[in-house]
Amino acid sequence: MFLRFFINRLIWLxxxxxxxxxxxxxxxxxxxxxxxxxxxxxDPQIEKNLAARYHLDEPAWRQYLRELGNVVRGDLGxxxxxADFTVNEVIAQGLPISAALGIAAxxxxxxxGVAAGVVSAVARNTVWxxxxxxxxxVGLAVPNFTLAGLLIILLVFLIPVFPAAxxxxxxxxxxxxxxxxxxxxxxxxxxxRTGLLDVLNQDFVRTARAKGVPPMVVIFKHAMPMALPxxxxxxxxxxxxxxxxxxxxxxxxxxPGVGMHFVEAAIQRDYTLAMGLVLxxxxxxxxxxxxxxxxxxxxxxRVELE
Numbered sequence: 001m002f003l004r005f006f007i008n009r010l011i012w013l014x015x016x017x018x019x020x021x022x023x024x025x026x027x028x029x030x031x032x033x034x035x036x037x038x039x040x041x042x043d044p045q046i047e048k049n050l051a052a053r054y055h056l057d058e059p060a061w062r063q064y065l066r067e068l069g070n071v072v073r074g075d076l077g078x079x080x081x082x083a084d085f086t087v088n089e090v091i092a093q094g095l096p097i098s099a100a101l102g103i104a105a106x107x108x109x110x111x112x113g114v115a116a117g118v119v120s121a122v123a124r125n126t127v128w129x130x131x132x133x134x135x136x137x138v139g140l141a142v143p144n145f146t147l148a149g150l151l152i153i154l155l156v157f158l159i160p161v162f163p164a165a166x167x168x169x170x171x172x173x174x175x176x177x178x179x180x181x182x183x184x185x186x187x188x189x190x191x192x193r194t195g196l197l198d199v200l201n202q203d204f205v206r207t208a209r210a211k212g213v214p215p216m217v218v219i220f221k222h223a224m225p226m227a228l229p230x231x232x233x234x235x236x237x238x239x240x241x242x243x244x245x246x247x248x249x250x251x252x253x254x255x256p257g258v259g260m261h262f263v264e265a266a267i268q269r270d271y272t273l274a275m276g277l278v279l280x281x282x283x284x285x286x287x288x289x290x291x292x293x294x295x296x297x298x299x300x301x302r303v304e305l306e
Contacts, residue, residue, distance in 0.1 A: 076088055205223055
């Protein structure tokens with residue numbers, strides 16, 4: 001069953017990447033302007049030579065087939081704006097940094113969200129419950145770039161605890177991870193509270209309590225596995241949000257990850273770099289959703305992988 005699941009997902013991954021490549025290729029070229037457009041116009045002969053080097057003087061269908069063949073071989077080409085670097089090199093340098101930021105943000109969101117949801121469910125209709133759910137509502141309403149600015153003002157200028165920007169130590173990771181993960185922690189907290197309240201009213205939980213099982217054991221051993229599937233389902237879109245939201249946060253905190261390169265590639269019409277990063281984000285999102293499906297089947301054996 002697992003082998004068939006992975007084969008089916010692999011086939012759909014190839015189809016998905018091809019569709020994303022095709023749509024992205026033609027959309028990027030449909031937008032006015034191009035990678036050779038600059039504030040200061042180049043000499044016509046130089047511009048002609050650059051167009052020939054990057055095959056921009058060929059018909060669109062030939063460019064499409066050429067780039068598709070290169071992508072199939074794993075060659076994403078040279079960046080138009082960073083001519084000394086291939087797209088593969090840019091991704092190899094920036095992906096570990098973005099991965100560290102994404103893992104930290106997701107870990108922060110899951111830890112804080114689950115803890116807040118459990119406390120809110122156990123202390124239902126108390127001051128703690130109302131305060132945590134109010135904080136969760138505020139967390140959902142505040143965008144991550146606004147939160148980043150508030151954190152910089154509070155913890156960099158007013159209380160100088162963390163560095164404002166850059167990369168190089170664990171301290172540089174704290175504020176970006178909080179900015180990126182806090183809105184998702186709020187959603188996870190609400191999901192955990194709702195799921196746990198529903199499970200705590202079921203018969204098997206009442207039976208465990210009647211047998212004298214300690215409250216913490218009832219919550220974490222009996223109730224939590226049944227309350228977590230909605231959270232696991234949410235982690236797929238949450239991972240997508242963290243991946244697509246990281247470019248803004250990386251730009252604000254000057255983190256040299258792939259998200260920052262994605263913003264620059266979009267602004268400067270760097271076709272090859274933008275295409276490589278779009279395919280990378282698609283691959284990461286697809287793998288995250290596949291892991292969510294696997295996690296769902298582990299938590300609930302009644303769920304069959306298809």
